[in-house]
Amino acid sequence: MVTLNDSLVSSATRKLPLRMRPDLSMRYHKYQGKPYWVIKEPIGLKYYRFQEEEFSILQMLDGTVSFQEIKDRFEKDFAPQKITLGDLQHFIGMLHRSGLLITGAEGQGRQLKNRRDETKRKELLGKLSNVLAIRFKGIDPEKLLNAMAPFTNWYFTKWAVMVVAFIGICALLLIGTNFTMFRSRLPAFHEFFGPQNWLWLGITMGLTKVLHEFGHGLSCKRFGGECHEMGVMFLVLTPCLYCNVSDSWLLPSKWHRAAIGAAGMYVELTLASIATFLWWFSDEASTINQISLSVMFICSVSTVLFNGNPLLRFDGYYIMSDLSEIPNLRQKSSKILQRYMAEYCLGLEQQDDPFLPQGNQLFFAMYTVAAVIYRWVVVFSILMFLNSVLEPYGLQVVGRVIACMGLFGLVIQPMWQLGKFLHVPGRMHQVKRKNILITLAILFVLVAAFCTLPLPYSVKCSAQVQPRDAKAVYAGEEGILTDILVEPGQKVDKGTPIAKLRNIDLELQLLEARSELASYREQLDHAKRSADVRDRALVPVAKVNIRSLETETIPRLEDQSNELTVTAPIAGTVIVPRWQKERPTMGEQLPSWSGSLMDKKNLGATLSPSDIICYIGDEANFEAELAVDQSDIDYVYPGQNVRIRLEPFTNQDIDGTIESEDAISRRPMEVTPEHLSFQAGGTIATETDPSTGVQRPLSATYQVFVPIQNPDRQLVRGMRGRAKIKAEPQSLGQRLYRYAMKTFRFDL
Template sequence: MVTLADSLVSSSARRLQLRMRPDLTAQQQRYLGQLYWVVKEPVGLKYFRFQEEEYAILQMLDGQTSLDEIKVEFESRFPPQKITVEELGQFVGMLHRSGLVIANVSGQGEQLSKRRTERAWKEFFGSASNILAMRFKGIDPDRILNWLYPKVRWFFTVPALIICLLFALSALLLVLVQFDTFHNKLPTFHQFFEAKNWIYLGITLAVTKVIHEFGHGLSCKHFGGECHEMGVMLLVLTPCLYCNVSDSWMLPNKYHRAAIGAAGMYVEVVIASICTYLWWFSEPGMLHQLALSTMFVCSVSTLIFNANPLLRYDGYYILSDLAEIPNMRQKASTILSRKLGSWCLGLEEPDDPFLPQRNQALFALYTVASSIYKWFILFGILFFLYKVLEPYDLKIVSQMLAIFSMSSLIGMPLYKVGKFFYVPGRLHQVKSKNIYVTLSILAAVVAFIAFVPLPYRVICPLELRPRGAESVYVHVPGILEEIAVEPGQKVEKDQPLGRLYSPELDLEINELEGQVAQEELRVKVVNSEWSTYSDRSAAIALPALIESLKATKEQLERRKRDRRHLALVAPTSGTVLPSPSVPEQPTLEGRELATWSGSPLQEENLGAYLEPPTVFCQIGDPTQWQADIVIDQDYYEFLEEGQDVEIMFDLLPGKIYSTKIEDIGPEMEFASRQLSSKGGGDLMVAQDSTGAERPISTSYQAYAEIHDDSGVLMQGLRGTAKVDARWQPLGKRLWRWVMRTFNFRL
């Protein structure tokens, strides 16, 4: 309570009713050659970094000292530095807002409640702005970590680190040395991310991230830190744990802090290395799929997210510790905003001793690169979810996530800009010359994006097939007994190509021949009875017997004709071309033989059972090919005959074929197995009631001729076509993308 004597004394000379919280702990550290104090607030688990002079002021707040006394004490302890009472008041206010001091006055509960509400709303908006990685506070894991640490202490020793890194290097060398085999064993994108594998990916992501976070917590224990917060995090819609190891900031050794930041990646690298060997040596099955999922999750998350300093994950904190720049992202953003304010608005840059004074351009570029990479990762995740969910008509999920994520990324900067100009007198500080130049540049950029047409390429999947070739079909099922030609061999019309053998057909022909003989004999007997004895019953039965004999002979002739069709001959003169390769099918349990694979011309398929309408081979010109290009309906209007096309095949990545669109066909009804997502292609398909595969999206086919004298092209090659379509402004492309992506059908 303020007395009359107190009211007659200046405010700076009155006793300051604030004192330093007794539960705060502090650790002296050195950053860039200067001494600092890191203060830990144990209730909210917040950490603050103060210079030695600032920490001294905090210690002077004992509830009995006035601002004037603090000023005198400060200037006597840190000559020749000077400080004003106003500066002291601002600093003490910051300490009070940060919760580092206690006020010995009434009415503090209302202020603390208001501050807590503001902090809760801030955390809520922060979580909403990052919907793909939302955190929810949980338990204090200190007891769990204390129980677990003695059992895994060895894992964080130097010998264990060396052994684990050598083991990871061996797994990497295995992949590099056997890269071709490794690549061939990998499933396609759609095979890996099909619905039946979602459970594997979800379990893998959840388990690996839990172990990752325990790696952080246990390493923090190993180096003498504490961990008092572990909660649930939704990472790309998958529940897993997070571990708050902010207590590592209390450690004086920067390399120990960096090691704690890298511990999670260290654990994931070891897991990925183990799973590399498990996947390599295991047969297809649940273990095989789990190992592959773990390899993918650990490697991709480590490279793209955790190790990258552009995102605020492990790599960022490691770089911040090693560079000895706490709050590096915040300082870099402040530097960029100050530079933009100076260049675009003409605002003067106030002195800030806490910002880095050297290499400020690099910090500004870091902020720009970080923002671009964040947008890139967000688009990548949303596009990934869109592609995975599209075949199951769940695009609405990815679209809703995109709306929430995009609105937060766009809305937050707009809110900050509005808050910046909301400060009274801020608009009067803006220089008109700078703002006019800035608006002119922005208008020019917008006009360029909206109106200036630029080259536009449409990317489409394609399949290669011989141009004008005639297919040799299997018309009658049988066992492949003989292959008389090989790919690339020249043949003449009616030249034998191969022969099938059908025991069932031979048996049926023998039975029909016997039946014909019996019926002929019966007709002869009945006819004799009629001629000799004028048997009236024989006269009645004879026409039916003759008709039955005729039908049996016709059936016998058809089956003999089928037997002749077992001999496969060339329908025209030309070169033998292999048919599209048939993928290998796994042997089903309970069967002794697997279905044939590859091309029927391969010797290992001798003895295979071929059914109609299998293509045995094709006869054509090996230098003339045709690319069947699939055009999605969204791009159909931009393509026309005569446009230039660049074609690159998946198996020939270094070779580009230039050609033109010759013809654009009608709407596709069915999709080829090679192009369909189920066959490893990029065309999304769905099966109809008859079992046929149809494109999910309305698609059309275009045709382009390819001339090849090298002889490297083959039937069924998949590839990508880049069609030079009509020029379009960037703005129109972006608008079309938005309208296509966010097309909600209610």
């Protein structure tokens, strides 16, 4: 019977119809003091790293040597090392599958096609598992970069880096020394991420990422590399460019490779620093101010959370890999963790792997754990952000589809890889019973703790504050504000004059009525003195008109004129209403007003009858109106403590307590509180009632009222913020279940 060894020996003397591709590019490097060869496959733009022994075998393949000849030459050149025919066959097969060898043997076309189809399937699977950053190959930008390089090389010199660093430090000092003012100038979440800013955010992200990728490409040219791939990438649904600078792996200097990896962040930090000064010194209402803030946010957040973080496979990861001189850091760290888990969880014996880092293996294993956890956090944060932005417009289904595709890469793909690992023939027979039982017991305890261990839990909701039992003082009539007769905080009695208005139309009507009265009186006097019968016949008509003007028209107009003096409906304290943003006027419209009508700057503004001048009540006693979603209302009870943080006071919390059952509405609100709807800048998704024009919540929402104190007189009616109601503890499993039910609730 012919054995495997016999077949290997019989074929060992046959010439191998395989030879190294002549178009491969090779560079000699040293990693951690050891010599390596980096090979570039120019068609697929793939890069490989080989030790001296492996590279020598690749060079021996010229189409005329046999397995035995390669084995003999290897053992002669690298004595006392030995290599078996099986290991040699396995290694040469790997070289062939990697596309580093060519052959004239028949049937290779079918194999190449199958290999291409498999590669395309893997690329498609990778896109589906990483839907938040999808790449599509594009053009070869080498000629474009060669044309641009002479004009940009100065930007990648040490002097330019020092200047950019100086500008960045100045920008940080500007923000740090004026941090309170900086925070006060930042817009609210709904304003910055509202639909009115989507276009600017999309354009800003696209352009900054284009410059980011050109930074990589031009820096690669600066240090002697090439760039043959630039395409389109959809980053969190936003189209932008990507630039493949894998050619930097051919550069011998790790500092040059790290500089190329950091070039994109270098460009973004330059943009963020300049944008900081433009935003700080420009008019808040200008377009340049809005664009500068978008540039600041996108460049700084993307650098800190994504590009600069080595836990994600972006720039920071490749910089860390280059400086530590450990190529494929993520794969090797994952391999180390897999070996640890296979050894301790399954009891599988592990052979030494010379290609893995031999020192600090625990650090690499923990790096993989941290990277996985951070990736989960980032993906869930992005999905929650997209859901919060899309929900007010009824586009939750888009967020849910993206969430399902994102979870595929986080859950399904690792489970599939675990199944493939265990499905290897004979693998399950090697698993030790003791190890698997201990592993299952630990997993059971962790799952049980996850599902049952209660942890502090709070119901989060929107809130606005308002005086308790306060009465609004309306303008009552349309007119021009001429005077404010009281000051905020002033004590007033019922009927005390609050403000004076002027209605020009009413004044003209009153003047016209008085003029008519004088005219009719003259007619009456003339008719009484006249001897003409026709003139005397006008006496009864004149008397009727005079009586109508004196008893009806003029008193009515005078009463309306008197009503233009607005008075207090009750006794109490004058409370300033919520500030109103400036409303633009068009054409010949009368001037509008902004801020508060108590401000002297608004004298002369035109008011409508429904405009609120102030409130009369007790300014020391306020209440917070909470809007609790239907999924949380069952967890709200009397006696629970509430912590409120209002938008104007981001570093100060207000505490309160739900006093009674009456403070909790058990019927959904029909009309959204005026300052909490998304259209008004709040966070509650609403729809406009076509018959009444009021804003109604899209999902059932309940009101909860919490009394709060205002001893410092800082609260103003209509201030909004977020509230946390301290509810009964819940386990993480309960929260995950409730979140899944809420997130994937499809309304048919």
